[in-house]
Amino acid sequence: MGFSSLDDFITSTTTDGKFLRTDWNKNALPTTAQTAGLWYDLACGAGNPGSDTAYGTGTNLAFQALSDTSTTSPGIPHGGDVSTDTKHIVNASAFSAAATTMPCVFMLVDRLGFYPITTVTTTGNQALNNTVVFPTGRHTNGAGLRAYVVCSSGSATTAMGAGTPNIQITYTNQAGTAGKTTPTVLPAGTTAAPKGNIVYSGTGAGKYGPFIPLAAGDSGIQSVQQFNLSATYTSGILNLVICRPLLTLPMTTIGVAAERDLLNQVPSLPRVYDGANLSWLMYAGAATPVNSAFYGHLDFAWS
Amino acid sequence: MGFSSVQALADAELAGQTWYSTWRKSPSQVSTIGVWFDLSMSPGNPVPQYYAASPLVGVPMSYSDEQGLNHGRNVSPLTKHLKRVTVMTSTATALPMPMILCDYLFYYPFIDEGTTDAQSLDNTQTLTRYTDGEGVQVMAVSVAGRTGGQTFQFSYTNSDGVAGRTSQTVRENAVSVNGSIVTSDRANANARGPFIPLQDGDTGVRSIESVTMNGADVGLFALVLVKPLAQLSLRGIDAPVEVNYLLDFGQLPRIVDDAYLNLLACPAGSLAATALHGDLTVVWN
Numbered sequence: 400m401g402f403s404s405l406d407d408f409i410t411s412t413t414t415d416g417k418f419l420r421t422d423w424n425k426n427a428l429p430t431t432a433q434t435a436g437l438w439y440d441l442a443c444g445a446g447n448p449g450s451d452t453a454y455g456t457g458t459n460l461a462f463q464a465l466s467d468t469s470t471t472s473p474g475i476p477h478g479g480d481v482s483t484d485t486k487h488i489v490n491a492s493a494f495s496a497a498a499t500t501m502p503c504v505f506m507l508v509d510r511l512g513f514y515p516i517t518t519v520t521t522t523g524n525q526a527l528n529n530t531v532v533f534p535t536g537r538h539t540n541g542a543g544l545r546a547y548v549v550c551s552s553g554s555a556t557t558a559m560g561a562g563t564p565n566i567q568i569t570y571t572n573q574a575g576t577a578g579k580t581t582p583t584v585l586p587a588g589t590t591a592a593p594k595g596n597i598v599y600s601g602t603g604a605g606k607y608g609p610f611i612p613l614a615a616g617d618s619g620i621q622s623v624q625q626f627n628l629s630a631t632y633t634s635g636i637l638n639l640v641i642c643r644p645l646l647t648l649p650m651t652t653i654g655v656a657a658e659r660d661l662l663n664q665v666p667s668l669p670r671v672y673d674g675a676n677l678s679w680l681m682y683a684g685a686a687t688p689v690n691s692a693f694y695g696h697l698d699f700a701w702s
Numbered sequence: 703m704g705f706s707s708v709q710a711l712a713d714a715e716l717a718g719q720t721w722y723s724t725w726r727k728s729p730s731q732v733s734t735i736g737v738w739f740d741l742s743m744s745p746g747n748p749v750p751q752y753y754a755a756s757p758l759v760g761v762p763m764s765y766s767d768e769q770g771l772n773h774g775r776n777v778s779p780l781t782k783h784l785k786r787v788t789v790m791t792s793t794a795t796a797l798p799m800p801m802i803l804c805d806y807l808f809y810y811p812f813i814d815e816g817t818t819d820a821q822s823l824d825n826t827q828t829l830t831r832y833t834d835g836e837g838v839q840v841m842a843v844s845v846a847g848r849t850g851g852q853t854f855q856f857s858y859t860n861s862d863g864v865a866g867r868t869s870q871t872v873r874e875n876a877v878s879v880n881g882s883i884v885t886s887d888r889a890n891a892n893a894r895g896p897f898i899p900l901q902d903g904d905t906g907v908r909s910i911e912s913v914t915m916n917g918a919d920v921g922l923f924a925l926v927l928v929k930p931l932a933q934l935s936l937r938g939i940d941a942p943v944e945v946n947y948l949l950d951f952g953q954l955p956r957i958v959d960d961a962y963l964n965l966l967a968c969p970a971g972s973l974a975a976t977a978l979h980g981d982l983t984v985v986w987n
Contacts, residue, residue: 543718615775618718649942
């Protein structure tokens with residue numbers, strides 16, 4: 400349904416009580432200081448929700464779905480299913496008091512799931528297993544879905560090995576066209592990328608952030624058929640994560656909250672689908688120390 | 703197509719017809735207060751470019767050749783538009799700092815300031831975007847330092863296709879740092895902003911046929927044809943500047959397929975050791 404008017408919004412959030420505030424606390428990565436200019440998946444950091452232990456586990460190359468009830472890769476609680484109502488983010492904030500954490504950008508995403516890739520010494524196309532499909536109800540034909548590749552091995556803190564392979568996926572786009580591939584210049588992995596690092600982010604040719612580029616004209620991913628490394632990564636585990644980006648929060652100053660009013664300031668009211676697994680990606684603008692703590696909140700409303 | 707309404711814009715975003723990417727520029731150059739600077743020559747992401755090609759031979763620029771800010775792939779026959787830009791820094795030295803986002807179209811490399819002969823430019827290749835030159839401006843980017851104080855002008859074909867037009871005569875600054883806009887200076891008479899004024903009545907440049915120095919100097923510059931797309935101003939280190947071009951300016955600047963995007967900046971001090979972090983969001987329909 401959604402909100403038909405400001406009156407409807409006020410009635411829903413006050414009279415009807417269709418409102419939830421959730422506070423969260425996530426730490427920067429646990430083992431390696433974050434590098435300026437690179438993106439990181441804070442699901443791998445400690446805090447609340449807890450650190451991911453699902454990445455890198457399960458059947459190699461097989462898609463695993465994530466939801467708000469996932470226990471080994473939890474998302475920020477948003478109050479459960481509200482269908483036939485629709486839920487939206489009204490306000491968001493984030494801040495840190497930890498030294499040398501600024502500037503940075505947080506991006507909230509709904510993680511639909513991931514493909515663990517343990518065969519990182521295999522070059523060429525590797526067929527992905529789509530027995531489990533992207534969660535229905537959280538996308539329409541893949542529209543708006545994006546992909547990123549992160550290093551993580553369950554609860555271990557293993558980094559990637561030596562190597563700078565080019566990364567390419569073969570996918571079916573939002574229109575149902577199969578055989579679409581990542582265009583050149585291909586994303587290039589970083590050697591010895593640490594746990595939680597989006598491995599092709601950074602500075603230089605073949606560096607992107609945070610998502611893998613899609614082919615010309617494409618605006619989403621229905622499914623991914625193949626994953627390709629041009630050269631060995633020697634060791635470590637990669638994860639191809641499928642997500643929907645929801646909002647960004649830039650921060651410049653330690654101790655000052657970045658606050659986003661998504662009703663009045665940036666009128667967008669991003670929708671949170673039933674089952675959404677909400678998690679933060681982080682762009683580090685400075686060398687960010689291990690376990691630097693970030694705090695914030697999300698306000699949800701539905702009608 | 704573009705957008706016929708705000709509803710159409712929202713629908714396009716919901717359909718995933720949007721791209722977000724971050725960029726980071728960390729200049730090593732000691733730029734000068736009040737002198738415009740070309741960030742495409744600075745280290746960071748995207749990788750810098752240096753206007754390096756055969757002297758005086760015009761070269762088209764594109765995302766597929768030189769990268770530039772990542773705005774996603776081609777979307778034709780749909781049209782792509784800039785929705786939002788964010789910039790921030792934690793170093794105050796260069797602030798406040800106005801910035802201009804440009805589509806870099808074409809450059810003529812290594813124009814020699816050591817001769818007062820008319821230097822003919824090779825136009826074997828032509829503009830690949832904004833091909834009539836409407837709204838296309840010219841900037842002179844330093845690629846080798848000079849003493850400064852000399853003047854020059856160029857002969858060009860305007861956006862109506864009229865050849866033999868002559869730019870205003872502009873004076874060079876004494877800034878030796880590569881990437882500086884040679885003709886911008888807050889103290890020099892006849893120095894200008896980032897772009898060189900055209901002959902009265904002209905609104906764009908299709909090609910440049912020759913350049914003439916009115917006095918010899920050392921140094922080299924490139925003449926670069928750009929299409930200015932959007933402006934913003936970074937005021938301080940305590941907050942990011944976030945511009946939503948629809949809400950803040952009532953416009954959605956168009957980004958054509960394969961555009962090479964980068965930024966000009968007018969710092970209030972040296973940009974060296976200033977890391978600029980930013981992002982851009984485009985939407986197409």
